[in-house]
Amino acid sequence: MSIVRDGFGVSEGIVEGTIHLLNWGVPEVAHSRVEEGQVEEEVGRFQQAVEETRADLERLRSQASERLGALEGRIFDPQLLMLEDAEVVDRTIEYIRENRLTAAQAFEWRILELQAQWNRTFNPMVLDRLNDLEDLHVRLLHRILGLPDPLTPPTPDAPAILVAHNLTPSMVVQFDTGLIRGIATDRGTRTSHWVILVRSLGIPAVVGLDTITQLARQGQEAILDGRIGRIILEPDQQDRRIFRGRVLQLKEWEEEVRRLATLEPVTKDGQPIALRANLDLPSEAGAARDHGAQGVGLLRTEFLVVGRKTLPDEEEQYREYRAVAETFPTYAVVVRTFDLGGDKFPMFLHMPPEENPFLGWRAIRVCLDEPELFRPQLRALLRATAHGDVRIMLPMVNNVDEVLQVRAMLKEEEDRLSEQGIPFNSGYKLGLLIETPAAALDAVALARHADFFSIGTNDLVQYTLAVDRTNSRLAGLYNPFHPAVLRLIHQVARVARAAGIEVSVCGEVAANPLGAFLFLGLDIHSLSVAWPALGEIKKVIRELRVEDARKAVARALAAGSAQEVVDCLVEGIGNSLDLSAFAGRWNLRLPPRPR
Ligand code: PEP
Numbered sequence: 049m050s051i052v053r054d055g056f057g058v059s060e061g062i063v064e065g066t067i068h069l070l071n072w073g074v075p076e077v078a079h080s081r082v083e084e085g086q087v088e089e090e091v092g093r094f095q096q097a098v099e100e101t102r103a104d105l106e107r108l109r110s111q112a113s114e115r116l117g118a119l120e121g122r123i124f125d126p127q128l129l130m131l132e133d134a135e136v137v138d139r140t141i142e143y144i145r146e147n148r149l150t151a152a153q154a155f156e157w158r159i160l161e162l163q164a165q166w167n168r169t170f171n172p173m174v175l176d177r178l179n180d181l182e183d184l185h186v187r188l189l190h191r192i193l194g195l196p197d198p199l200t201p202p203t204p205d206a207p208a209i210l211v212a213h214n215l216t217p218s219m220v221v222q223f224d225t226g227l228i229r230g231i232a233t234d235r236g237t238r239t240s241h242w243v244i245l246v247r248s249l250g251i252p253a254v255v256g257l258d259t260i261t262q263l264a265r266q267g268q269e270a271i272l273d274g275r276i277g278r279i280i281l282e283p284d285q286q287d288r289r290i291f292r293g294r295v296l297q298l299k300e301w302e303e304e305v306r307r308l309a310t311l312e313p314v315t316k317d318g319q320p321i322a323l324r325a326n327l328d329l330p331s332e333a334g335a336a337r338d339h340g341a342q343g344v345g346l347l348r349t350e351f352l353v354v355g356r357k358t359l360p361d362e363e364e365q366y367r368e369y370r371a372v373a374e375t376f377p378t379y380a381v382v383v384r385t386f387d388l389g390g391d392k393f394p395m396f397l398h399m400p401p402e403e404n405p406f407l408g409w410r411a412i413r414v415c416l417d418e419p420e421l422f423r424p425q426l427r428a429l430l431r432a433t434a435h436g437d438v439r440i441m442l443p444m445v446n447n448v449d450e451v452l453q454v455r456a457m458l459k460e461e462e463d464r465l466s467e468q469g470i471p472f473n474s475g476y477k478l479g480l481l482i483e484t485p486a487a488a489l490d491a492v493a494l495a496r497h498a499d500f501f502s503i504g505t506n507d508l509v510q511y512t513l514a515v516d517r518t519n520s521r522l523a524g525l526y527n528p529f530h531p532a533v534l535r536l537i538h539q540v541a542r543v544a545r546a547a548g549i550e551v552s553v554c555g556e557v558a559a560n561p562l563g564a565f566l567f568l569g570l571d572i573h574s575l576s577v578a579w580p581a582l583g584e585i586k587k588v589i590r591e592l593r594v595e596d597a598r599k600a601v602a603r604a605l606a607a608g609s610a611q612e613v614v615d616c617l618v619e620g621i622g623n624s625l626d627l628s629a630f631a632g633r634w635n636l637r638l639p640p641r642p643r
């Protein structure tokens with residue numbers, strides 16, 4: 049019997065292979081004290097290990113920058129920063145001197161204390177920092193003890209699926225993608241630094257599997273599907289048949305996607321749809337264009353700040369935004385201003401831990417309170433408007449006052465740029481991400497001050513249903529087809545239409561065929577999806593009719609449950625599209641097919 053485990057699919061792709069179990073950890077540190085006269089020798093040993101570790105990390109940083117790009121290289125900044133932090137370095141030296149501890153033991157104590165402190169905050173970003181701390185812990189201890197580098201990547205004899213409790217950025221950056229075909233871990237989140245690197249390397253990965261290191265055995269056969277977030281140990285005949293089917297399907301898809309890239313996203317009854325890409329990194333722009341994106345509907349900019357020691361300056365940002373704009377000379381590029389807080393914390397902001405970070409100091413609230421962070425971004429964006437249709441979008445806006453404050457700041461920065469003779473296009477658009485029930489219900493007022501709306505369903509669902517989007521235990525309750533969500537989206541779309549402004553959807557559900565059909569039926573003619581999903585959703589659009597969608601949505605709006613909403617949509621799609629091809633991936637409960 050095969051063993052199936054579901055976690056979070058964080059890097060696309062489906063692979064078959066044998067398990068390579070990776071056990072790495074902290075070396076044993078003997079409990080011992082040194083003589084008074086040896087204390088300074090231990091301090092010297094520690095300081096030398098710090099210097100050696102700094103050199104190791106700098107080498108890894110340039111290796112990552114060369115292999116993957118400058119932004120990826122900065123993933124090592126938090127660890128380098130920790131090596132300059134008095135809380136880590138000076139306190140360890142204090143422990144050596146005050147307690148006559150060995151360098152190894154003093155460092156071990158200090159790290160355990162920091163881990164205990166950080167563990168008390170249930171914050172995903174802090175968890176990511178813990179992962180960095182763990183990496184530093186192992187690396188520095190080995191240097192102190194004069195042991196070989198434990199974080200050199202494993203080299204399985206044949207291509208393998210790597211199973212580990214957790215990984216670290218410095219391991220991943222050295223991975224040979226020819227040998228490590230897939231990754232499955234107990235821990236990890238979508239935003240973990242090592243996960244971001246894995247995505248950049250294109251290795252399929254599933255994280256958050258809890259006990260996969262206990263279940264999997266060395267050399268065992270497995271199938272890993274990074275798209276649906278599943279690993280199957282000891283797959284049986286049927287699993288293998290499904291796997292082969294999925295691989296073939298994916299191959300066919302790739303060919304189809306190449307063909308589709310050049311076709312227009314137009315519905316069967318002739319309604320053109322603006323199909324744009326969501327980008328997490330500016331470096332994804334080229335791939336998005338090659339997959340047929342008509343511009344960018346959401347450029348997330350947090351990567352410019354999270355894990356960085358210092359604020360990104362205006363010049364650097366301007367270069368990044370401009371490069372994306374120049375990739376899409378004839379299309380819109382919607383750049384979202386920093387969406388920090390929630391699960392994304394830059395180190396330099398020193399954000400205090402909060403009880404409810406998603407309901408806390410987040411997104412536009414942070415930007416308005418931190419002009420030193422926000423104003424350089426606004427200036428960089430304004431300057432980028434000189435190079436294309438660059439639009440500015442504000443995250444998690446809840447009231448008109450927030451928009452007015454941003455407009456006033458923009459006006460001041462425009463005046464400054466004009467005084468300095470720096471070019472920008474004063475006709476740029478400022479839009480709002482509608483992500484809270486408050487914004488949706490107050491859309492009439494907000495529409496008076498916005499040039500466009502984009503509906504961020506990922507957060508809108510979380511806030512409407514009071515279901516934490518990062519809590520895997522609640523995944524079954526996180527339902528974008530809940531009638532309450534549908535009504536809010538309907539309201540936003542109606543208001544935008546009446547106000548004559550564009551409305552689009554950029555949450556994950558836009559890439560779901562039922563979601564796309566729903567939005568067509570709500571007369572939303574602009575969708576933005578992660579670039580790997582562009583081909584698929586274009587195919588979906590080209591096979592559906594707006595007329596059918598409108599009728600289905602009229603029925604869905606009267607539905608009393610999420611399943612009823614889904615049933616109306618499935619019925620409305622009828623034979624236009626074979627939904628069974630998507631059912632597994634999207635967890636759709638389809639009615640039995642008529643014989
Ligand atoms: C959303 O909330 O739907 C969205 C697009 O933003 P993010 O997923 O970055 O919060």
Ligand code: MG
Pocket residue numbers: 443483504506507
């Ligand atoms: Mg959001």
